[in-house]
Amino acid sequence: MRKRLLKNSAEDCPPLSFMNTKLIIAIIVVVGIGILYFLSTPFLSTPKQPVEKLVVYTSRDQTYSEPILKKFEEETGIKVLAVYDTGAIKTVGIANKLIAEKNNPQADVFWNSETIRTIKLKNEGVLASYCSPSAQDIPDAFKDAECYWTGFGARARVIIYNTDLLTRENVPESIFDLTLPEWRGKVALGRPWLGTMSTHHAALFLTLGDEKAKEYFEALKANDIQILTGNSLVRDSVARGEYPVGIIDTSDAMEAFLRGLPVDIVYPDQKEDEIGALIIPNTISLIKNGPNPDNGKKFIDFMLSKRIEQELAYSRSSQIPLRDDVPAPEHVKRLYELKVMDIDLNAVAEKVEESDKYLLGLFGE
């Protein structure tokens, strides 16, 4: 009786057409998910049979790192699973992921595009020591004494300028010239307490001493220096002609230069009695208790080989080889052609928190 009542009421108002719509939507959604899932399965599923694999976390731009990871895959047959950091709008990033995963590490190797964060990870106990045979001829200044990390292919902090707005003679030769009145409001810089900016400025604190460094940054602020989000925005806005000069990494500047945009760079403070340009190498390190340590070591040997350093030099990001006998294109300056800032990277890593706090307070209102 009850059932019949229900049935009748269902027939009275016709929910049937509604059910059909719902059915159609449900089918479309299910089929849609299914199709998408199967289309993307080859890219996502870990292979069924035990294949040798390697998990690499990298902060290097995917555009540059992916082809090199593919190359390693082809040469060794080891399947590389990568996690790429993002750059333009910085998110928390994989250095924090590595720290958070410390108790049950997922990664085998961390390929970092700079140095200070790697030293921080070493201090957090995330890294393992591995002295790669490929690293023997890399200068001691660019590798850890205990082999927790090894540097390769570097970038320099340089002045970028717009060639439509300035000729070479008019470009400041020193970062200290940027406090002069003629550059008022015309200099672009990434947020001074982030990424390579932070490394550069901690190095300045060490080289100049706290007092002079603070004077310099206050003078920059008084001279209305333009604080942008990061290096890539400095590059883009100088290339657009929004600002005539900026302070930037060679890797970012060269991308625009090689794309034919109206920019060029000047290595700052190159005279005899000046401080020189800061060099920041890529670093590679083995993760402590990673799942595939042997493949990790193979990958580190591969990455520290001369041919990879050469490849990085010839790529658009124009990494400066740390070894003098590695070939490089003409637009990439060699270390022996440069006056390099004389600085201990470990000391910079120690200084960085203090200088960042100061800079955040000064520029981050």
Next chain:
Amino acid sequence: MIKKIIQICTILIFLAVAILPFLRQIGLVIPFDKEFVSLFDQRVVLIFTRTILIALGAATLAMVIGTLLAFLFEYTNLPFKNFFQTLSFLPLLIPPYIVTISWIQFSFPFSIYNPGTVIFILGLAFYPLVTFIVKMALRNISRNLEDSARILYPLKKVLRKITLPLVFPHILMAGFFVFVLSISEYGVPAFLRVNTLSAEIFFQFATFYNVESAIILSIPAIFLAILLILFYNFWVKKRCYITISTFLKKNKEGLKLQKKSLIFSLFFILAVLLFSIIIPLFVLFKESKLNFVGAFEIAGNSILNSLWLAVLGTTIITTFSFFLAYFFQKSKHMDILILLPIAIPASIVGISLILFWNTKTTQFLYGTFWMIIIGYFIRFAPFSTKTLSPFFNQIHSSVEESARIAGASFLQTLKKITIPLMKPGVIVAWFVGFILCLGELAATLLLSPPGFQTLPHRIENLMHYGAPETISSLSLILVFLILFPVGILLISKKSSKFLNNIYGNN
């Protein structure tokens, strides 16, 4: 019995998945030491105030634009209504920071680097949320109330005195969403060189590797969000919003726009569309140089990944939120719990989840895409639940009770009565969730298993590299791909029109 079981399961799952990881993190920073005080110096207080003001501004702008549009679409004889409706939905599909970049490339005679521009861009980016939610709410109002008022008063007055107050909870809720989304927005203020709270929290992570300070910095925003919700509850719960009493759907009685107001309305819509979608799309087209094939080659996988992940995640979230809203719509204490995750910054969600799930025993889950779905769930289930609950408020309990008296079981009632009545709400919640999931970046980045990438992640990578053609092409591809589910929505709209006709003739 079944009802009880489902109810208990719902709440247990929610607590375990969404609340526990974060509570553990909070537990780590309590007791607060002196760091707590020293973090909130004058500079941070200034930034906090600025962030709140920006978010309030963006929410107000979005509520005004969104509500006006919804009323124009639902009640007037505006020409090209369907076309405008589809267009006005699109701003949600372009990530706001990409819109910002297109504005930066546009040369203005004045400086755009100020908080005003941030409000403008965020308001224009999020108003479709308001339009969408309010439109569905308007559609759900029974015509009895309006009709009885119509006997005595002109439609304009009815709209002002009856209809607007009835949908006001929806408007406020949508405004609250915009407020919370604006607080957590990082890209737009960053590109416009305005320092906000989300950036400050990010610096604590990125510069100082200090999860604790980041959590402490985010606590005031969480409190504020909860406070706003309590006010909302206090204000809404005292009133009665029950408007659905029967299956009866109404035929819209069009408000005939006079020439003057027609021109004004068209001008308004065109201005909104121009700034929110036409100019950004135009810039994207120009920048993309139509390099779609190249873009697809570079990011094909991540597009597919993003799509199925968002569809799957949203479906799970919507289903779950349905029960959450259904069982706990009247409980004030649950409200606070449900909304607790809404204002947790995405990066803290990510880190808490890693710390919680990355153990040897849960490895089978941690190394998979399910982590991303859990991340989506925590971040967006509150949005979904709160989108649904005003719709539940429109249904009087007598509707279900009579079904139960007639002998239907709980599940039968759910299937035959509640779900059909809630259909508009479910559709809205699904789309809100879908858009939010599709654009998620900060938590996804931390939770992606190795070798897996979503589209926003890929776009970010390309932005750093500086490939404007590919970025613009990908954004356009994204917009077109999302039109696929929008197409489904249009189908369902047609069918509901068809239904209206049937009921209308009866």
